Amino acid sequence: MNLEPFFEFLNSIATALMILVAIVSLLGLVVPIFPGTVIIWIVTIIYGILNGFGTAGWIIFILLTILMIISTLADNILMGAKARENGASWLSIGLALGTAIIGTMIFPPIGGLIGAPIVLFISEYNRVKDREKALATVKALALGWGWAIVARMGIGVVMLGLWAVWAFFNRA
Numbered sequence: 053m054n055l056e057p058f059f060e061f062l063n064s065i066a067t068a069l070m071i072l073v074a075i076v077s078l079l080g081l082v083v084p085i086f087p088g089t090v091i092i093w094i095v096t097i098i099y100g101i102l103n104g105f106g107t108a109g110w111i112i113f114i115l116l117t118i119l120m121i122i123s124t125l126a127d128n129i130l131m132g133a134k135a136r137e138n139g140a141s142w143l144s145i146g147l148a149l150g151t152a153i154i155g156t157m158i159f160p161p162i163g164g165l166i167g168a169p170i171v172l173f174i175s176e177y178n179r180v181k182d183r184e185k186a187l188a189t190v191k192a193l194a195l196g197w198g199w200a201i202v203a204r205m206g207i208g209v210v211m212l213g214l215w216a217v218w219a220f221f222n223r224a
Contacts, residue, residue: 063102063103066098066102067099067102067103067219070095070098070099073091073095074091074092074095074212074215075212077089077091077092077095077208078092078205078208078209078212080161081201081204081205081208082201082205083156083161083165086156086161087124088204088208089119089120089123089124089204089207089208089211090120090124092116092120092208092211092212092215093116093117093120093211095215096113096116096211096215096218097113099215099218099219100113103219103222104222106221106222108217108218108221108222109218109221109222112214112215112217112218113218115214116211116214116215119207119210119211119214120207120211122207123203123204123207123208126200126203126204126207127200127203127204128149130196130197130199130200130203131149131193131196131197131200132145132149132196133196134192134193134195134196134199135148135172135189135192135193135196137192138188138189138191138192139180139185139188139189140172140176140189140192140193141175141176141179143175143179144171144172144175144176144179144189145172147171147172147175148168148169148171148172148175148193149168151164151167151168151170151171152164152165152167152168154167155167155168168193169190169193169194172186172189172190172193173186173187173189173190174186176189176190
């Protein structure tokens with residue numbers, strides 16, 4: 053009994069599911085703290101295990117790893133940098149980031165989106181005793197979030213494109 057067609061069918065189903073997960077992860081990048089590029093990266097590991105890496109696959113996988121790390125760092129750096137640029141203390145930024153992470157885990161996906169700006173405002177207001185300055189810091193954080201979303205989405209699209217190139221060369 054030849055099972056090769058059955059295994060090819062299963063591989064096709066698995067690849068289709070991986071593509072679906074990667075696309076959903078890309079769309080999920082609009083939510084700060086959502087690890088969409090990490091999920092895309094994990095999908096590419098699974099793809100490599102199931103279909104083989106090959107020389108091109110290893111090169112592309114290394115690039116995907118670098119992009120995933122940059123995306124993860126860019127998220128935190130861009131948000132914190134804009135707030136810091138506007139005068140926020142490192143303590144306030146750390147509290148907001150911690151709240152974003154914990155809030156997203158407890159009340160996904162909006163817990164962190166609501167909690168982080170509130171905590172940043174309260175922390176900065178307690179520090180500077182000026183409502184307008186504290187509010188300006190929150191606006192800067194929001195601007196940083198916006199830029200982080202743009203950066204993560206761009207990196208996610210590049211990652212999907214690289215994965216498509218890998219899949220193309222892997223099939224050839």
